[in-house]
Amino acid sequence: MDPESIRRALADITSEQDPTFKHLKLASVVSAVFREKGVELVVVGGSAIEIYTEGAYVSGDLDLCVIASTVELSARTRQILMAPFEARGGPRSWQVAGAYVDLLAGFENLATTPLRRIEGPWGTVVLCPIEELIVERVLVSHYPGDYPPARECARKLLAAALLDEVETDWAEVRRLANAPAYANWPEVKALIDEQAEALQIRSSGDSDA
Numbered sequence: 001m002d003p004e005s006i007r008r009a010l011a012d013i014t015s016e017q018d019p020t021f022k023h024l025k026l027a028s029v030v031s032a033v034f035r036e037k038g039v040e041l042v043v044v045g046g047s048a049i050e051i052y053t054e055g056a057y058v059s060g061d062l063d064l065c066v067i068a069s070t071v072e073l074s075a076r077t078r079q080i081l082m083a084p085f086e087a088r089g090g091p092r093s094w095q096v097a098g099a100y101v102d103l104l105a106g107f108e109n110l111a112t113t114p115l116r117r118i119e120g121p122w123g124t125v126v127l128c129p130i131e132e133l134i135v136e137r138v139l140v141s142h143y144p145g146d147y148p149p150a151r152e153c154a155r156k157l158l159a160a161a162l163l164d165e166v167e168t169d170w171a172e173v174r175r176l177a178n179a180p181a182y183a184n185w186p187e188v189k190a191l192i193d194e195q196a197e198a199l200q201i202r203s204s205g206d207s208d209a
Contacts, residue, residue: 039081041126062101
């Protein structure tokens with residue numbers, strides 16, 4: 001993207017009042033610029049959940065991880081890559097256009113389902129698979145102790161999945177939850193069943209699902 005296109009994008013993002021659209025637009029322009037420099041990013045955590053739920057859950061910032069990079073992402077390189085956005089802060093967290101962008105470590109993903117890709121106003125935005133997010137949020141809600149905010153986040157994500165607002169591979173959810181890395185299928189199934197009952201629909205946690 002040329003400097004003038006970035007300037008227009010930042011002006012649009014700054015004026016955007018909807019936090020979910022703001023984060024989606026910001027993910028689009030940051031991903032586009034990084035992609036041109038050989039760095040592929042993915043939206044993770046609460047930020048991905050915010051996009052999947054279309055704002056039913058709102059994240060406080062934009063969390064990004066690195067899928068692949070043809071350059072060494074030293075502190076100086078990260079600052080150079082963020083310079084076109086008039087970013088303040090660093091070298092892992094910046095303020096950009098009235099929002100916060102966090103560039104975390106390399107992307108960790110156990111799901112076999114493909115990364116999700118949606119088209120933003122300035123290019124493709126890559127999202128962590130919803131299957132991994134569901135299992136991860138349920139884990140965080142129970143261990144090392146009860147954490148209600150994570151449970152509420154998982155409920156909102158499950159609502160979007162159960163209502164077919166987001167295509168979800170329930171067999172993969174089960175596989176991940178039974179994997180040693182998570183080992184929380186009973187908790188995942190219980191929350192799926194609970195949310196399905198609240199929505200008055202068939203549970204995807206059923207044994208034949």
